[in-house]
Amino acid sequence: xxxxxxxxxxxxxxxxxxxxxxxxxxxxxxxxxxxxxxxxxxxxxxxxxxxxxxxxxxxxxxxxxxxxxxxxxxxxxxxxxxxxxxxxxxxxxxxxxxxxxxxxxxxxxxxxxxxxxxxxxxxxxxxxxxxxxxxxxxxxxxxxxxxxxxx
Amino acid sequence: xxxxxxxxxxxxxxxxxxxxxxxxxxxxxxxxxxxxxxxxxxxxxxxxxxxxxxxxxxxxxxxxxxxxxxxxxxxxxxxxxxxxxxxxxxxxxxxxxxxxxxxxxxxxxxxxxxxxxxxxxxxxxxxxxxxxxxxxxxxxxxxxxxxxxxxxxxxxxxxxxxxxxxxxxxxxxxxxxxxxxxxxxxxxxxxxxxxxxxxxxxxxxxxxxxxxxxxxxxxxxxxxxxxxxxxxxxxxxxxxxxxxxxxxxxxxxxxxxxxxxxxxxxxxxxxxxxxxxxxxxxxxxxxxxxxxxxxxxxxxxxxxxxxxxxxxxxxxxxxxxxxxxxxxxxxxxxxxxxxxxxxxxxxxxxxxxxxxxxxxxxxxxxxxxxxxxxxxxxxxxxxxxxxxxxxxxxxxxxxxxxxxxxxxx
Numbered sequence: 001x002x003x004x005x006x007x008x009x010x011x012x013x014x015x016x017x018x019x020x021x022x023x024x025x026x027x028x029x030x031x032x033x034x035x036x037x038x039x040x041x042x043x044x045x046x047x048x049x050x051x052x053x054x055x056x057x058x059x060x061x062x063x064x065x066x067x068x069x070x071x072x073x074x075x076x077x078x079x080x081x082x083x084x085x086x087x088x089x090x091x092x093x094x095x096x097x098x099x100x101x102x103x104x105x106x107x108x109x110x111x112x113x114x115x116x117x118x119x120x121x122x123x124x125x126x127x128x129x130x131x132x133x134x135x136x137x138x139x140x141x142x143x144x145x146x147x148x149x150x151x
Numbered sequence: 152x153x154x155x156x157x158x159x160x161x162x163x164x165x166x167x168x169x170x171x172x173x174x175x176x177x178x179x180x181x182x183x184x185x186x187x188x189x190x191x192x193x194x195x196x197x198x199x200x201x202x203x204x205x206x207x208x209x210x211x212x213x214x215x216x217x218x219x220x221x222x223x224x225x226x227x228x229x230x231x232x233x234x235x236x237x238x239x240x241x242x243x244x245x246x247x248x249x250x251x252x253x254x255x256x257x258x259x260x261x262x263x264x265x266x267x268x269x270x271x272x273x274x275x276x277x278x279x280x281x282x283x284x285x286x287x288x289x290x291x292x293x294x295x296x297x298x299x300x301x302x303x304x305x306x307x308x309x310x311x312x313x314x315x316x317x318x319x320x321x322x323x324x325x326x327x328x329x330x331x332x333x334x335x336x337x338x339x340x341x342x343x344x345x346x347x348x349x350x351x352x353x354x355x356x357x358x359x360x361x362x363x364x365x366x367x368x369x370x371x372x373x374x375x376x377x378x379x380x381x382x383x384x385x386x387x388x389x390x391x392x393x394x395x396x397x398x399x400x401x402x403x404x405x406x407x408x409x410x411x412x413x414x415x416x417x418x419x420x421x422x423x424x425x426x427x428x429x430x431x432x433x434x435x436x437x438x439x440x441x442x443x444x445x446x447x448x449x450x451x452x453x454x455x456x457x458x459x460x461x462x463x464x465x466x467x468x469x470x471x472x473x474x475x476x477x478x479x480x481x482x483x484x485x486x487x488x489x490x491x492x493x494x495x496x497x498x499x500x501x502x503x504x505x506x507x508x509x510x511x512x513x514x515x516x517x518x519x520x521x522x523x524x525x526x527x528x529x530x531x532x533x534x535x536x537x538x539x540x541x542x543x544x545x546x547x548x549x550x551x552x553x554x555x556x557x558x559x560x
Contacts, residue, residue: 013539014453017304030399030445033227041173042174043174043177045178046178046181046182048202049178049182049205050182050186052201052337053186053197053198053201054198056197056201057190057193057195057197057198058195059199062555063195063196063197064196064416068200071201072200072201072204073204075201075204076204076205076208079175079178079179079204079205079208080208080292082175082178083173083174083175083178083179083292083293083294084248084289084292085292086173086174086175086293087173087248087250087253087289087293087296088250088257088259089223089309091256091257091260092250092256092257093256093259094258094259095258095259095260095261095264095265096256097260097261098248098259098260098261098264100261101247101261101291102291102292103210105211105212105292108202108211109207109208109211110204112207113204113207116199116200116203117200120196120199120200133191136191138193141384142209143210143407144206146226148189
């Protein structure tokens, strides 16, 4: 499962390295990946996801460029593999059947996330979108209430 | 509530037999919501898109309920050493994954999988833990866990093995006229003892007609009686020594005795001798030289063999150094089998005194030979040689006083 963390973090490192001018992001991501792989129950995964997210957000380019679209499942995979690695001891035999349910849930979440990305692509952007933002926040609140409070 | 109690409570809340959230849950909630909120306020749609999967993974999963368990089917009683198979049943309740620490290594299985095969290795005799399945259950995406739980210990006691070997001839016990050993008394066996002149009371069928014809006076054949023997197995449990002198002062972990050590050899030999002599109908008793409260009175039969083997395990469990050794209430005319590494004069003196009291004493040396010196000290070889020389001298002294000594076990 630790190896899965490294494999999930590999595209993150490559995308950040490709978009950056220096080797700095690659070194930071490599260090955070190492911390995450060694201690998946620590703050390492959160720092890795947070750093990559902000680095991509404040990078140059279109908000929905290919690097962002690849980064969405990659960061989710880092989160998921870290979560599972934190409860599974090292050198544990993992039955493939036990990963079926997490894989199915991952696919559902990614489908919804890309639907949100598709919606973001068609929403108009610019300085006068206060009404759209308000509607977005309201919709998010309703979604959270529906799921969290099971209304 | 004091601060220490609060810390203790917070620590206990993060593990144990209840469902509790993990770091992954906190990460998904706080980082997911944080990225979405930051993306909205900073007008960065990428942050929202990175945060959405984390928020969704929290929203589409529930905190599991119920009490998941892992149970092991007990191994039938009477199974001996070797490999034993059983199964573990996982009842996962609302959990999704079960992490079970099997004897072959931990394994992750889905909770609705069939029973897990469990292979138990029993390498040594004595008491021990067969299996203890520590386990942990995880909910969806590992956001909630139940445990880790320390499994129930399945303990067992494996009796010392019995090696079948023929029991040798023994001096009989004077009392009683049953058994298979030749008695000095006259009796009804088939073995000829003497031919003598007829006396009043002799049975007519004992008349030896050939000698009677030749001598002209009536003679009878006298035969030996057959009597049972009384064996006393005397165990010296004060020390457990291997051939490596360097290990003598360090404790051995993982088994009741050192495999191949003096105590292991003594117990195996005692169990085998008890089985051999009990099989031919002799009476066998067990004595712990340093703990007389653990002695087993003499008896016969298969149940008595089980009693002796069980008590051998008890003796080994209670083994440890004692300053005095004693053989108390020895039955008259018994054969004393002394199983000891004979590393001190006290035990040699006891053997000689027992012989002087009229018992037949068989001293079985259980010290593994040759001794391997401690290589970490320059005096190791000299020390081992000195110990071996003293040991040889002790055995020779016992032999000179009429104790039958075996140098190899």
